[in-house]
Amino acid sequence: MLEDKEPERTSLEKLGEFGLIDHLTRTFSPKQPSTLRAVGDDAAVVKFGDRALLVSTDQLVEGIHFDLSYMPLKHLGYKSVVVNLSDICAMNGVPTQITVSIAVSNRFPLEALEELYTGIKLACDIYQVDLVGGDTTSSDRGLYLSVTAIGHAAEEEVTYRSGARPNDLLVVSGDLGGAFMGLKVLQREKEVFKVNPNNQPDLEPYSYIIERQLKPEARKDIVSLLKELGVRPTSMIDISDGLSSEILHLCDKSKVGCNVYEEKIPLDPTVISACEEFVLDSTMIALSGGEDYELLFTIDQDDYPKIKGNPNLTVVGHMTEADRGAHLITRNEESIPLKAQGWNSFGQG
């Protein structure tokens, strides 16, 4: 009898990013008493004296997360820092330091990397964080960035994904869908440029959403605002993959359900008009678009008067018992189960 020499192989696409990291780390268990939270939140939490150290890391890979034909290197540098600071903010912490590692092929001249670091420095200056380390090496192809952010919070102020309770209000900062629609506009212009390189596009009407895509901001101001208002969120996450996916993370980790109301989802008028132009449903874009880096958090109902009327904050729903599930309540009062339509990089191309 012939032996089957081909060992069993499982494709990465099947698992997706979240499934993959859960699968690979399932046998790891913390041994250090200082490890308060390991994998599974926006940032790791490490006890350090009477403070909690927050650590978050993210990667940006050329051809997967960005396309240099419409993402200027300066913006890429800025964004690579901001997405990590956003994770520290999502723990209710203050970011203080970053490390930046890049692997880059020889096709990039020094001047390109200087552009990249100009953006990194701008983010450091604006957010008052220090670049404290990193590593620069070559790659055989493309540009690869890995940024780690460090921050801190008082141990009792750290806000996990797991703290939401039934009847808590679900609140989002800013507005949603802009970053995704900005990407759609940039992708369209790239196609137009391929056909007619002399075309001078008028991108002025799209400037808000293009900026949301190219130069997102971490909502450090919201963390400060909540402190000023005397509101301590019960759970929090940043919106990197789309509202729907992030709500499901909060529900999963907190073991609660959620009703989110379509009519409450904050949309900028530019997003609504761009959605009409591209014949896309704006609710769907807000739920699944991603990269807005707004904060999504839950608060106790008693805290509602403190945030009421604040232009930066919108109550979009409330948490329920877990067995009620997570639903979108449409304008027609239909209840539709939320699905994670967050982005799976392994499913691309």
Place this chain on the structure above:
Amino acid sequence: MLEDKEPERTSLEKLGEFGLIDHLTRTFSPKQPSTLRAVGDDAAVVKFGDRALLVSTDQLVEGIHFDLSYMPLKHLGYKSVVVNLSDICAMNGVPTQITVSIAVSNRFPLEALEELYTGIKLACDIYQVDLVGGDTTSSDRGLYLSVTAIGHAAEEEVTYRSGARPNDLLVVSGDLGGAFMGLKVLQREKEVFKVNPNNQPDLEPYSYIIERQLKPEARKDIVSLLKELGVRPTSMIDISDGLSSEILHLCDKSKVGCNVYEEKIPLDPTVISACEEFVLDSTMIALSGGEDYELLFTIDQDDYPKIKGNPNLTVVGHMTEADRGAHLITRNEESIPLKAQGWNSFGQG
């Protein structure tokens, strides 16, 4: 007159890795009072209460830092952790947590990543560090690993590259050159395999040096040993790029010179015999080979009796005034200026 539309472009090869990171970060200046040391040592140092937080990050890129045809994924995972723990040890600190980010193409099946994480877990178990975060994404080609290690030390115990003084003794742990000669053997076997895939190589005589290449260790034990002996190094660095390059780092940061004695450089007999076989000069290999991850440090002469005769430690030279420069004193008592022959990934291929 025609305008020169080609902007000036500087190739990365010219600068090399150290020049590049210095150049790119030269305009960054720390703003956070907690940032005790930013770029320029084995790890960043951040004040956290009465402790110093140590943070180090390193990348391993397929085709640049490793070749999967002779580096098994399990070993790669182990090594990716160890090289970062080594940086924490080189600050005289204790590593406690790591984050691991990987970008991987779809050609890798899940089982391959499981192998990688088996190695990562083994390192976590052996060194008692916790995996607390990371990120997994796809790449359009190859495997890219970025590991960040976190550790701590009492603020006054942190050992920088900059503390060496003239007349301090220069000490190295373990022996040198093994990792490089292990790589030479593995590369040779790869070539033999290409010609004759059925050849069964006898690698037994090389097992020590192959293990030095595939499964290096971080000298956490040396940090403990020095504490037990009551020796506080005045400066320290880990040997990732070769003895010569690391000595020059210590001299540069400490503003001292150095005499290192060829006859004192610790070499394992396997390294000597492999060098003879490959017709390579073993002193040159120890000076330039790299990847041994031993610790190189300076101590006050008064501490010499405490380390004398310890089989883990070898005094290889002494520091001098800066204007004397850094020299190798050969067996023939010739004095040859040391050159950085550390590895420049941008100069490859």
